[in-house]
Amino acid sequence: MPTRLFSVAGEEPLPLVAFIFPERSSEPSAACRRIGPSVGAAHLVANGLNALAHPNDGLDVAVALARHVACFQVNIGDLSAACAAIEGVMTAAHSASG
Numbered sequence: 001m002p003t004r005l006f007s008v009a010g011e012e013p014l015p016l017v018a019f020i021f022p023e024r025s026s027e028p029s030a031a032c033r034r035i036g037p038s039v040g041a042a043h044l045v046a047n048g049l050n051a052l053a054h055p056n057d058g059l060d061v062a063v064a065l066a067r068h069v070a071c072f073q074v075n076i077g078d079l080s081a082a083c084a085a086i087e088g089v090m091t092a093a094h095s096a097s098g
Helices: 037-047 055-068 079-097
Strands: 018-023 032-035 070-075
Touching: 018 037, 018 079, 032 037, 032 079, 037 055, 037 070, 070 079
Parallel strands: 018 070
Antiparallel strands: 032 070
């Protein structure tokens, strides 16, 4: 299961701690909200590259990844707030994984 990112110039690979999917909404909040594996898998399939080149059109891989890696949606109406929310999720997820 690919749960580590590529290494950079001899450094250890970084853990894959979250998938964050942007959304546009009229809601005032830009906080990241946790979504379940089924919604996360649907986002991964919809945004995946070359899914048809994989068994079961990439669905099995998307489901496995969404089950092993936390998935979030963030409202990007206010980009500054969205960036802060993403940074908070990534910091918390990285701390919890290490």
